[in-house]
Amino acid sequence: MKTMTTTTSRIPGLHKMSPEERLQKVVEVTGLSEDVVRHLGNTGNLDSATADSMIENVIGTMNIPLGVATNMLVDGHDVLVPMATEESSVVAAVCNAARQCRSTGGFKTGMSNSHMIAQVQLLGVPNPEFARLQILEHKSDVQLICDETDPVLLKHGGGFRDMEVRVLKGRTGPMVVTHLIVDTRDAMGANAVNSMAEAVAPHIAKWTGGKTYLRILSNLADRRLARARATWALDEIGGAEVRDGILAAYDFADIDPYRAATHNKGIMNGVSAVVLATGNDCRAVEAGAHAYAARTGQYSSLTRWETDADGNLTGTIEMPLAVGLIGGATRSHPTARIALDIMNITTAERLACTIAAVGLAQNFAALKALATTGIQKGHMALHAKNIAVMAGAVGAEIEKVADALVKLGKVRVDVAEEILNEVRQ
Numbered sequence: 225m226k227t228m229t230t231t232t233s234r235i236p237g238l239h240k241m242s243p244e245e246r247l248q249k250v251v252e253v254t255g256l257s258e259d260v261v262r263h264l265g266n267t268g269n270l271d272s273a274t275a276d277s278m279i280e281n282v283i284g285t286m287n288i289p290l291g292v293a294t295n296m297l298v299d300g301h302d303v304l305v306p307m308a309t310e311e312s313s314v315v316a317a318v319c320n321a322a323r324q325c326r327s328t329g330g331f332k333t334g335m336s337n338s339h340m341i342a343q344v345q346l347l348g349v350p351n352p353e354f355a356r357l358q359i360l361e362h363k364s365d366v367q368l369i370c371d372e373t374d375p376v377l378l379k380h381g382g383g384f385r386d387m388e389v390r391v392l393k394g395r396t397g398p399m400v401v402t403h404l405i406v407d408t409r410d411a412m413g414a415n416a417v418n419s420m421a422e423a424v425a426p427h428i429a430k431w432t433g434g435k436t437y438l439r440i441l442s443n444l445a446d447r448r449l450a451r452a453r454a455t456w457a458l459d460e461i462g463g464a465e466v467r468d469g470i471l472a473a474y475d476f477a478d479i480d481p482y483r484a485a486t487h488n489k490g491i492m493n494g495v496s497a498v499v500l501a502t503g504n505d506c507r508a509v510e511a512g513a514h515a516y517a518a519r520t521g522q523y524s525s526l527t528r529w530e531t532d533a534d535g536n537l538t539g540t541i542e543m544p545l546a547v548g549l550i551g552g553a554t555r556s557h558p559t560a561r562i563a564l565d566i567m568n569i570t571t572a573e574r575l576a577c578t579i580a581a582v583g584l585a586q587n588f589a590a591l592k593a594l595a596t597t598g599i600q601k602g603h604m605a606l607h608a609k610n611i612a613v614m615a616g617a618v619g620a621e622i623e624k625v626a627d628a629l630v631k632l633g634k635v636r637v638d639v640a641e642e643i644l645n646e647v648r649q
C-alpha cells in the first residue's frame with residue numbers, strides 16, 4: 225500500500241461545493257490518483273444529487289451488494305426479502321433456515337405497538353417527586369402540544385398516546401425524566417418525537433420551576449416490539465442431536481454475555497441487512513436491540529429456543545424494531561423503495577415483523593452450523609470468492625480459485641495467490 229500524506233484537513237467551505245468539486249479537492253489534498261475520481265464519480269444507482277441531499281460533504285457512494293433471501297413464508301405469505309450486506313453466507317443462511325421451516329408453516333409474527341418514546345430531562349428541582357406529579361397533572365396539555373406539533377401524523381392515525389414521569393438519581397442530583405409515548409405509524413418517528421419533546425420541554429420547565437436539558441427519543445423502543453416464531457421439525461433439521469446442539473448453544477448465549485454478543489451479532493446479520501436495504505436507520509435498530517438484550521441487567525439472547533410436545537425445535541424472537549416506510553432515507557433512496565416493492569410491504573408494522581422473522585432464521589442457521597459442522601465449512605466456502613478477489617483474481621479466475629480453495633479446505637489468501645499463479649500459467 226502506498227504511503228501518502230494529506231496536506232491539510234482544514235478545507236473551509238468544502239460543504240458548499242458540489243460532490244464533483246469536493247472529490248477533486250480530496251484527491252488534491254490526499255495526493256490520490258485520477259483513478260479515484262473515475263471510481264467515486266460512478267455513483268451507481270444512487271445519483272450524486274440525491275446522495276448529496278442525504279448527507280454532508282458527499283464525494284461518492286459506497287455500494288454494498290443487495291441479495292434476496294428465498295424460502296421465507298411469513299404469516300402464510302411467500303416473501304422475497306432484500307438484504308444489503310457485505311458479509312458472505314448471511315443471505316444463504318436465511319434461505320437455508322427458512323427452507324427448513326416451510327413444512328411447519330414458516331414464520332408467525334406479531335407486533336406490540338408502534339409507539340416511540342421521547343425523553344425530556346428536567347434538572348434543578350429540589351423536590352423531584354412533587355415535580356413528577358405536577359407534570360403528570362398536565363397530561364391533556366402535553367397531548368395537545370404533541371399533536372399540534374405533528375398534525376400529519378395525527379391525520380394518519382398516530383400522535384400522542386401516553387406519558388410517564390420517572391425520578392432518577394444522578395451524580396449531579398435528582399432528575400425528572402418525562403417520557404412522551406407517541407404512535408408514529410409508518411414513520412420510524414425520531415424526528416416526529418424529537419420535535420414533540422422540544423415543544424413540550426419549555427412547558428415542563430414552567431410547570432415545575434426547573435430547567436429542561438435533553439429532549440430526544442429513546443432508542444430502547446420497548447413499546448415497538450416485533451415478534452416472530454417458527455417450528456423446525458426434527459426430520460427437517462437432521463434429528464434430535466442437531467436440536468439438542470442448538471438448544472445447548474442457546475443455553476450458552478443465555479448465561480454468558482461473551483457468547484450472547486456473538487449470538488446476537490448473528491441475529492443482527494439478518495436484521496441489519498434488511499434495515500439497510502430498506503433505507504432505515506441501522507444504528508437505531510442495533511442500539512435498541514442490544515439495550516433490550518441487556519434490559520434485565522444481564523446481556524443475553526434476543527431469541528429463545530425450546531422443544532415442543534413432539535420433540536420439534538421451536539424458536540422465538542422478540543426485539544425492538546423501530547423501522548419506517550416514510551422519512552429518513554426510506555423514501556429518498558430509490559433502492560430502498562424498490563426493496564419494499566420486492567416484499568410488497570405497505571406498512572411499517574409488516575416490515576418490522578418480516579425483519580424479526582429474518583433475525584430468527586439467521587439465528588437458526590448460525591446455531592445449526594455451529595452445533596454441527598462448525599461455521600467455517602459453509603461460511604468459508606461462500607467467503608472463498610472474496611479471498612480469490614483479495615488474491616487478485618478477476619473475471620472467470622474468481623470462480624476457479626474459489627472452487628480450488630474450497631476443495632483444498634484452505635480458504636486463505638496465500639493459498640489463493642498460489643492457485644492464481646497456477647491458473648495463469
Ligand SMILES: CC(C)(COP(=O)([O-])OP(=O)([O-])OC[C@H]1O[C@@H](n2cnc3c(N)ncnc32)[C@H](O)[C@@H]1OP(=O)([O-])[O-])[C@@H](O)C(=O)NCCC(=O)NCCSC(=O)C[C@@](C)(O)CC(=O)[O-]
Pocket residue numbers: 294295311312313314315316317318319320321323486487488489490491493586589590591593594599601602603606
Ligand atoms: C452456508 C450454508 C447455507 C450452507 O448450507 P448447506 O446445507 O451446505 O447448503 P446446501 O447446498 O445443502 O443448500 C441448502 C439451502 O441453503 C441455501 N443456500 C445454500 N447455498 C446458497 C447460496 N450460495 N446462496 C443462496 N442460498 C444458498 C439454499 O436455500 C439451499 O436450498 P436450495 O435453494 O438449494 O433448495 C449453511 O452452512 C449455513 O446456513 N451456515 C450459516 C452461515 C452463517 O450463519 N453465516 C453468517 C456469518 S457467520 C457470523 O457472522 C455469525 C455467527 C456464526 O458468528 C453467529 C453466531 O455465532 O451465532
Ligand SMILES: NC(=O)C1=CN([C@@H]2O[C@H](COP(=O)(O)OP(=O)(O)OC[C@H]3O[C@@H](n4cnc5c(N)ncnc54)[C@H](OP(=O)(O)O)[C@@H]3O)[C@@H](O)[C@H]2O)C=CC1
Pocket residue numbers: 374375376377380382408409410411412413414415416417418441443505508548550551552553
Ligand atoms: N436517535 C435516533 O435514532 C435518531 C434518528 N434520527 C433520524 O430520524 C429519521 C427518522 O425520523 P422520522 O420521524 O421517521 O422521519 P421524518 O420526520 O422524515 O418523517 C416522519 C413524518 O412523516 C409524516 N408522515 C406522512 N405520512 C405518514 C404516515 N403514514 N405515518 C407516519 N408519519 C407520516 C409525518 O408528519 P410530517 O410530514 O408533518 O413531518 C411524520 O412526522 C431517520 O433518518 C433517523 O436516522 C434523528 C435523530 C435521532
